[in-house]
Amino acid sequence: MDTADLSRRALLAFVSTLLASGCAGGMPASRSDPLPSWSEGPARDRIMAFVREVTDPSSAAYVPMGERLAVFDNDGTLWCEQPIYVQAAFIADRIREQASSHPEWSTREPFRAVLAGDRAALAAGGERTLMELVMATHAGMTVEGFSGIAARWIAEARHPRFGRRYTELVYSPMIELMRWLRGLGFGTAIVTGGGVEFVRTFSLPVYGVAREHVVGSSIRTRYQADAPGPRLMREAEIDFIDDKAGKPVGIHRQFGMKPIAAFGNSDGDYEMLEWTTSGTGARLGMIVHHDDAEREYAYDRRSAVGRLDRALDDAASRGWLVASMRRDWRRVFA
Amino acid sequence: MDTADLSRRALLAFVSTLLASGCAGGMPASRSDPLPSWSEGPARDRIMAFVREVTDPSSAAYVPMGERLAVFDNDGTLWCEQPIYVQAAFIADRIREQASSHPEWSTREPFRAVLAGDRAALAAGGERTLMELVMATHAGMTVEGFSGIAARWIAEARHPRFGRRYTELVYSPMIELMRWLRGLGFGTAIVTGGGVEFVRTFSLPVYGVAREHVVGSSIRTRYQADAPGPRLMREAEIDFIDDKAGKPVGIHRQFGMKPIAAFGNSDGDYEMLEWTTSGTGARLGMIVHHDDAEREYAYDRRSAVGRLDRALDDAASRGWLVASMRRDWRRVFA
Numbered sequence: 001m002d003t004a005d006l007s008r009r010a011l012l013a014f015v016s017t018l019l020a021s022g023c024a025g026g027m028p029a030s031r032s033d034p035l036p037s038w039s040e041g042p043a044r045d046r047i048m049a050f051v052r053e054v055t056d057p058s059s060a061a062y063v064p065m066g067e068r069l070a071v072f073d074n075d076g077t078l079w080c081e082q083p084i085y086v087q088a089a090f091i092a093d094r095i096r097e098q099a100s101s102h103p104e105w106s107t108r109e110p111f112r113a114v115l116a117g118d119r120a121a122l123a124a125g126g127e128r129t130l131m132e133l134v135m136a137t138h139a140g141m142t143v144e145g146f147s148g149i150a151a152r153w154i155a156e157a158r159h160p161r162f163g164r165r166y167t168e169l170v171y172s173p174m175i176e177l178m179r180w181l182r183g184l185g186f187g188t189a190i191v192t193g194g195g196v197e198f199v200r201t202f203s204l205p206v207y208g209v210a211r212e213h214v215v216g217s218s219i220r221t222r223y224q225a226d227a228p229g230p231r232l233m234r235e236a237e238i239d240f241i242d243d244k245a246g247k248p249v250g251i252h253r254q255f256g257m258k259p260i261a262a263f264g265n266s267d268g269d270y271e272m273l274e275w276t277t278s279g280t281g282a283r284l285g286m287i288v289h290h291d292d293a294e295r296e297y298a299y300d301r302r303s304a305v306g307r308l309d310r311a312l313d314d315a316a317s318r319g320w321l322v323a324s325m326r327r328d329w330r331r332v333f334a
Numbered sequence: 335m336d337t338a339d340l341s342r343r344a345l346l347a348f349v350s351t352l353l354a355s356g357c358a359g360g361m362p363a364s365r366s367d368p369l370p371s372w373s374e375g376p377a378r379d380r381i382m383a384f385v386r387e388v389t390d391p392s393s394a395a396y397v398p399m400g401e402r403l404a405v406f407d408n409d410g411t412l413w414c415e416q417p418i419y420v421q422a423a424f425i426a427d428r429i430r431e432q433a434s435s436h437p438e439w440s441t442r443e444p445f446r447a448v449l450a451g452d453r454a455a456l457a458a459g460g461e462r463t464l465m466e467l468v469m470a471t472h473a474g475m476t477v478e479g480f481s482g483i484a485a486r487w488i489a490e491a492r493h494p495r496f497g498r499r500y501t502e503l504v505y506s507p508m509i510e511l512m513r514w515l516r517g518l519g520f521g522t523a524i525v526t527g528g529g530v531e532f533v534r535t536f537s538l539p540v541y542g543v544a545r546e547h548v549v550g551s552s553i554r555t556r557y558q559a560d561a562p563g564p565r566l567m568r569e570a571e572i573d574f575i576d577d578k579a580g581k582p583v584g585i586h587r588q589f590g591m592k593p594i595a596a597f598g599n600s601d602g603d604y605e606m607l608e609w610t611t612s613g614t615g616a617r618l619g620m621i622v623h624h625d626d627a628e629r630e631y632a633y634d635r636r637s638a639v640g641r642l643d644r645a646l647d648d649a650a651s652r653g654w655l656v657a658s659m660r661r662d663w664r665r666v667f668a
Contacts, residue, residue: 187546196590200590204400210400211590212588222579223579223580223583230608230612248564249555252555252566253552256531256545271564
């Protein structure tokens with residue numbers, strides 16, 4: 001989004017016009033429906049009206065290209081988060097893989113609970129348990145070392161119900177929407193409560209989102225220059241939790257601006273939706289409502305994963321669009 | 335740098351070829367020298383050889399577009415940092431402006447020292463003094479409130495020796511280099527020990543660098559949603575110091591990758607240079623050496639501002655290019 005990017009975008013718009021009007025060949029003119037996985041209806045209409053409004057130079061709500069930032073939660077908004085968060089499945093697999101070199105884990109909580117598949121004990125442990133497991137699996141290695149481990153896992157692991165790779169269980173309607181927005185000069189950022197380096201390992205090939213456009217939770221890294229050479233080490237200490245009121249903080253830290261559109265699915269996205277849709281000008285806040293047990297899952301207020309309660313209560317009064325997976329998505333998975 | 339950006343870049347390359355070959359008009363064909371402010375000589379040659387090497391698809395050192403990240407220190411590398419850091423001048427002006435509503439400052443250090451122009455007392459106070467002044471001038475307001483104050487100041491303030499706005503005292507050779515690199519698909523990031531939100535207020539118009547490509551020191555922000563409405567407040571607490579070993583950490587946090595080129599001018603850039611130039615493939619580390627008292631300033635080992643000592647000692651053994659302002663820059667200011 002620097003001036004070079006902006007002039008590049010203007011040039012792209014110029015070239016697109018040329019291509020669409022038949023003056024140049026070789027690339028498909030993209031006049032077809034940008035959102036084929038969305039059913040006809042009010043949700044789709046509302047999104048399209050917003051996008052037209054902010055991109056039409058003659059509109060009162062026009063937003064210049066450099067200020068078109070749209071933010072997307074990841075778990076439950078861009079990909080399937082049930083029956084457990086994907087990163088939780090990664091952690092459990094890592095604990096199992098490392099168990100042979102940690103015999104003490106067979107009796108030490110919370111490792112014992114993971115190895116025994118004791119979900120009740122894990123749930124009872126709460127955030128502290130989770131942090132202990134994160135540190136045991138995410139720290140004590142270089143940043144490249146961690147990325148390699150995460151990338152290998154994500155290339156192999158399969159979803160317990162669908163039997164497909166997790167990266168195949170991304171939502172087609174959201175992928176289309178992000179691609180369409182980028183084509184219109186939007187920045188599309190992922191803002192996840194999950195680990196930023198975990199999501200960065202697949203954000204570009206899976207979502208078309210560059211690593212620098214992923215904001216997430218993190219542990220501290222420390223620069224070391226002694227043998228075996230300059231490196232960033234991942235330390236067993238929380239740096240930032242990118243959830244709830246942390247999401248606006250994380251977005252501003254990364255981009256130095258407020259988005260004009262936000263997409264979420266749980267109460268963890270409440271503050272991001274609230275902040276994004278406050279202030280002047282056209283703004284869009286959208287919640288993906290998981291109400292499709294047949295094609296995916298149906299859950300909201302009582303779910304431990306992706307709980308949606310307060311944001312669902314307040315959606316109408318705050319003008320947030322609630323998109324029904326069952327009704328508004330013609331196709332779920334990409 | 336997402337897939338949309340990458341295809342946009344490919345398209346730009348295609349269109350540039352069209353324009354250069356005369357098939358379309360309206361834009362200047364940029365076949366002229368990309369670095370006119372650099373004198374002929376080894377510094378310029380080395381930079382150009384590096385850039386050719388990493389952008390030529392037939393070269394063994396070729397680097398794909400999405401991985402071309404170049405990082406630039408700000409103070410003393412992109413603009414003049416003498417006789418005091420620009421942000422220090424901002425702080426002093428803010429203290430003077432607010433003094434009438436703080437009568438206690440006339441006797442309370444370090445405010446008294448600022449108001450009396452007592453540089454010896456300020457220097458003796460060290461980092462703690464600086465932090466106290468930063469907090470008094472940078473915290474307790476919304477992020478937009480601070481940006482407005484900083485933007486108004488930078489539009490007005492003048493350099494004590496040159497009588498020009500600080501944003502006019504940016505280095506022409508470095509601006510040309512950044513612009514050239516962006517045109518070749520590089521990301522150009524500013525990595526400053528100064529405040530990230532201070533630099534973001536002018537990075538796009540002055541350097542062509544988007545706010546999201548500025549990494550810097552920061553104080554904590556906190557999201558608040560009570561009256562008068564959703565906002566990010568700047569708090570009187572350090573969040574991150576983007577200097578020395580903090581620079582590699584800050585770069586990785588923002589971009590999730592290691593740069594292939596780094597430009598600095600002081601020992602505060604040592605670790606950024608060291609990290610960037612470590613590892614495989616072609617890498618460039620460059621130090622701007624201020625040895626031109628006539629056109630700008632001459633300082634290195636004994637300067638309190640922008641001290642260059644250890645990095646100068648190690649430049650030769652580490653293969654870092656030392657660019658002499660006097661010898662290698664035909665023109666200093668843009």
